[in-house]
Amino acid sequence: MLGRRLLAAAGMAAGVGLIPAAHAGNQKEEALADSVRLALSRAVTDSAPPKVRIDDIDQRIKYLHWLGEMSSRLSKRLPDRQVRIELLETLWYEAKRAGLAPDLVLGLVQVESAFRKYAVSPVGARGYMQVMPFWTRVIGDGDPNKLFQMQTNLRYGCSILRLYIDMERGDLFLALGRYNGSRGRPEYPNAVLDAWRRWEFSR
Template sequence: MMRALLLFLALVSATQLALAEMDREGIDPELRRVLQEAAESAESFPDRFEAEVWLTDMSRRLARQVPDAEERMLILRLVHRYARMFDLPPELVLAVIDVESNFDRYAISYAGALGLMQVMPFWRNEIGRPEDDLHDIQTNLLYGCRILAYYLEKENGDRRAALARYNGSRGQRWYPDRVFDRLGSKWYQY
């Protein structure tokens, strides 16, 4: 109970700091409107306040990589929705995207993986949906989160092993280490 209270207080403090910082920087009212709309339509959160806190904090962290406020809010809302749907920490998904594509929805790897979460196109045929566009943010996040959750199930919750499988580097540590480094240095800063 004490831990939950401390986390709540930290989130409140982070939100107040982020909003104060936004006011000092003269954030455009349009950005504020987009954030408010995102918080109100974020159905994966238990309440609007939690949505505002998380979206404000994560939006600030993501602003340099995704300058367009509407696209940033779309990514964050969808990451949160699909992460929660598949019982993944949203911050872990953000760290995977950060490492995989640097939040470039049009990214294509040398191996042919596509989009934010660098999903291999063969998955479309595997599930009988060859027409799915893996550069579409929603489609890519749905595929990527489900694949990561599947590997976590297969690896009995071992995040390191699941991340290595996700990347195709099973048995190696370099990829999970990169994701964990990004998770700790950028997405979990409490």
């Protein structure tokens, strides 16, 4: 999949361009209980801005160290510092909001889209976290183009991964397989877990 190219939006304002296909599987549309659907809908439509606020000084220092280290590691993939910092700040916010480790989400984004905002997979998954368009109909406003927006994509992706972890009773291996549409197969979960180890931050 990764070597193939397909026609995709290079940005809503930038027109159409060639974007390498992303490494996403086919997330399955599953029957969700009304309470779960409502909770997910609220999770993705909450308009709270991704502003990091950490009152504890030690935790604030740790976050700033994380931001600096991750920015340095990501610089070759995303040379524009402003874009890089905005992605990292938003990813950290959305990961923490969903109860996920930011380093795990970085690993997933690496495997899913190689940090390409406008990546589109052969099955139509979109953006950094390769979210399938049906999710915008199930829990959103029905506009799949919004999946190319940074915060929207990360919010959907983190919320969906959190849902799958809960569905699998904390089994991350099975949850990652479900996220990729390949539940029970080892290739995708192992790839994400390996990438997660590469992004781990222990300071």
